[in-house]
Amino acid sequence: AAYQNKVKQSTQRFRWKPEMIEALINCVFDLKTQYEFKGLDFEADLVKMYKETRVLMAGKYENGEFGPEAARELDENLRTEELSKLRRKIDEDEKAIKVGYERVKQKAKDIRQEYRKAVTEGRRSGSGKMVCDNWDLLKNIWGGSPATSSISNPIISIASENTQIV
Numbered sequence: 131a132a133y134q135n136k137v138k139q140s141t142q143r144f145r146w147k148p149e150m151i152e153a154l155i156n157c158v159f160d161l162k163t164q165y166e167f168k169g170l171d172f173e174a175d176l177v178k179m180y181k182e183t184r185v186l187m188a189g190k191y192e193n194g195e196f197g198p199e200a201a202r203e204l205d206e207n208l209r210t211e212e213l214s215k216l217r218r219k220i221d222e223d224e225k226a227i228k229v230g231y232e233r234v235k236q237k238a239k240d241i242r243q244e245y246r247k248a249v250t251e252g253r254r255s256g257s258g259k260m261v262c263d264n265w266d267l268l269k270n271i272w273g274g275s276p277a278t279s280s281i282s283n284p285i286i287s288i289a290s291e292n293t294q295i296v
Contacts, residue, residue: 144195146237150187151260154237157186159271180235184227187234196230198223245272 146154161182165172172179188196201223208216244261245268261268 144233148260148263150191150195151237151241152264153190154183154187154234155241155260155264155267155271157183157190158238159267160186162271180231180238183238184231184234188227188230194226196233197226197228201227241268242272 158179161179162172184196185199188199202216202220204213204216204220206213241260244258248258248261248265
């Protein structure tokens with residue numbers, strides 16, 4: 131019952147604390163490192179990345195804000211009464227996991243979007259505290275991504291009346 135109450139409270143009044151944002155960024159960085167070690171693109175399967183990030187966050191914050199690391203498993207050897215209780219707990223776990231997944235997914239998207247905006251504008255300051263405070267780590271995560279890289283030497287051409295453009 132206590133876990134269920136925590137889940138209900140967390141879905142109603144959840145706010146990302148600065149240390150949670152930093153933990154999320156570190157989890158994404160750790161996953162990127164693991165994927166690169168295996169020779170994989172960590173953004174190739176975003177659903178998998180968000181799931182794995184949620185599991186890492188659930189391990190760090192065991193108070194139900196990101197759900198349990200994994201849902202309980204069904205044990206068919208239980209009596210009918212115990213089995214129905216277990217099924218309800220499994221349903222609660224799965225709902226909490228879904229809420230945690232959506233939280234992680236949305237915040238990761240927000241962070242990447244803020245970082246992309248800062249790169250596009252060519253400045254760190256003014257792009258939000260989470261981006262400014264974690265700039266180096268975010269650059270390590272998304273610095274080489276085409277969606278967040280600025281053009282270093284843009285080609286600018288000015289055509290005069292005598293210039294023929296081919």
